[in-house]
Amino acid sequence: MANPTERAIFLQAIDEDDLDDRVAYLDSACGDDRELRASVEALLLAHQQPAALLDHPIGGDRSRPSMPVDIGQETVQHIGMQIGPYKLMEQIGEGGFGLVFVAEQSQPVRRRVAFKIVKPGLGSKEVIARFEAERQAVAMMNHPNIAQVFDAGVTTDHRPYFAMELVRGLAITDFCDKQQMNVRERLSLMVDVCSAVHHAHQKGVIHRDIKPSNVMVTLHDGKPVAKVIDFGVAKAIGEKLTEKTIYTRFYAMIGTPLYMSPEQAEMSGLDIDTRSDIYSLGVLLYEVLAGTTPFDRGRMDSVGYDELRRIIRDEEPPRPSTRLSTLDHALSTVADSRRVDPGRLASTLRGDLDWIVMKSLEKDRSRRYDSAASLADDIRRYLGGESIIARPPSAVYQFQKFARRHRVAIATAALVGLSMVLGTAASLWQMSEAIKERNGKDAALREAMSAKVEAIAAKHEVERFAENLTEANVLVASGQTHADAGRWDEASRDYNAAVAIQSTYFLPRVQRAQLYARIRLWPEAASDYEIALDAGASTSQPQWWGVPSLFLYTGHDDAFTRVANQYRKQLAQEQQTDDPKWLTLRGLVVSDLADQSVDYWALSELAQGWLALPPPGPPPGFDAPPGRGPGGPPPDRTLDGRPRESLPREMCEYIAALAYLRAEKYDAAIDLLIRLQSDPRWPAKYVVQAPLALAHHYAGDRQQAEHALDLSRQWIGDVLDEILELPQQPAATPWFDLVEALQVHDEASRVIRGAPSSLGPKIDQIREVSLGLIAGPSDGQPN
16 A cells, blocks of 8 residues: 555445444545445455454444445436436536536536545435435525536435536636636636525525536636535534534534634534634635645655544744745646736735635634635725734734835825925035046946956857857757667767757757657657747757657647647648648647647548649650659659658558547548558558547547457557567667557547546557667666
């Protein structure tokens, strides 16, 4: 058990004798982490395998085993099930006792809803009571920022369910980062969340589990709208949410540790009230602003149960602006997602926002905001430039706020004062002129000497640059010689030295990227290509063939978009010539992530027209030797004398098939790809099956899509096995054929099966072998 949290939760769980106590503890400790929950339950089942424990199960109820069987193995098939007017389409979530599906409602209106139902086999009174409490809690709400309940009922196997508004969005932290919302936009979104929580409090309901995954954000007409969901552990204030008994176990800690209040972690006789949600809102606000939780997530995951509670109860978290200083390299990422410089982010949070967050996180709940509405009001005051209530107002503080609200009046007063100062200074200026004139010659002499020194330094700098450029070119040529001879470590050493000498010169980067690509160090190659792109390298050269697929496969989506835009412009300029640019077209159709202005239909028509062109060669009646004579250009030259791309017919048809796929001409794509997969003349036919699987999938043929995807994995796997057996053997096809095959195969796996490619372990093995190829005595590791 490498994960300390998994070990701590397992050891605590086996001490819980009663099944319901154990289930409640696992709900609290694991939260939404389904993989962690499955791992702990598997350990508990393995712990109970001996016959003595199976014959005499632990716990108060001797009629059932200590832990239920893994819910994922239940025989009930939910997908496609019809429950009343609802047909379950796909599962989108799972909690401690409930499953959540997308369901199609047929009457009285047709719409898609979120359908929550108790898991099969969890029919205890406490589970049913908690489920009905959640259903009642959400049904009581009527707020635009809380998911709405539409219907409720009980299935034929006596499992309660309810249908509610389907929220298609992201967790609030993920949404803010993806949209790169600035600090003010994030604060405005938090005001809506506070309003929703305040509405729940007014309805007599405490959420008790406010965290990013329970605050979803979606776009309505381009405007972000927050939705508070999952009242599964909600608590009523002063009235019952259900007639059934809900008993919170004596040692059950309700909520998610990173976001729970000290009184939740304390589990004392102190009752939980609405101020517990204020604390959780403070943690959420902290993470939305600073990009991390008050307490380090890694530390909280590694400590034991009692230490976890002690940290929440006793330790004071740092202020958000202070916490940013501990993020190290992650700080630039956090700042970029908020569209602000890293240095300015801390100064933005320092002061008012620090005080607002820290008032929400007070250990003593009597010192927190008295309601979610009060927290929202203080955020609005900050946004409006008004004084906040989160700290005692000092005279200096009040003046700062006054100055921000009355800039014009204060600026006018300052100008009047400045005029008076300038009037006084004018008389003093005349006195200083004589002194300045006396020192003028000395100053001019010093400036002349300084200019001479700067000119000499600039000359030396130019000379050093020229020397470094010459030395870098020599190293690049040497590295190319070593690479051609298969001496990868020496080639890497020379390229590394050239890059170190001229880090802003793109040629060494491109040459080293080609080396990395040839020996399958693809992340390093992509990084060098991106730096070369930033340095102004031309993407029209053959060295850039296949780089778009490399960017996609290694996650450099921004770099891919930039190259795709350049390829689109190149294609628009040259598509009327007699030289089809197949590899440029390939870079545009390798994925559907290109610039939205790309017209895939037009590209497919262009490919179809190119396929109809005669193969390159001398025109009819041309009898002169190749490359000579007045009858026309040689086979490898265009009409204007430029080098012509020379590709096998099979590769051209494959690129055309990709263009058909992206243009949604699935039948045409399938016809070409099926013909290519059996062509023995083409060594790179392993690239065919993944796009064929996508075409079958989008055409609605699920069986053929699965079959083609399996063949793709098998064929690409065979190529990877050959590389592992003979890592230094030259490849039969260009390096980018394999990269593109892996990238499209991964896309097909995610689209068809909802999971990434399973070829990762082999890729990792090849990477280790490749690193060994360049690890020589001089340490040729990538840098």
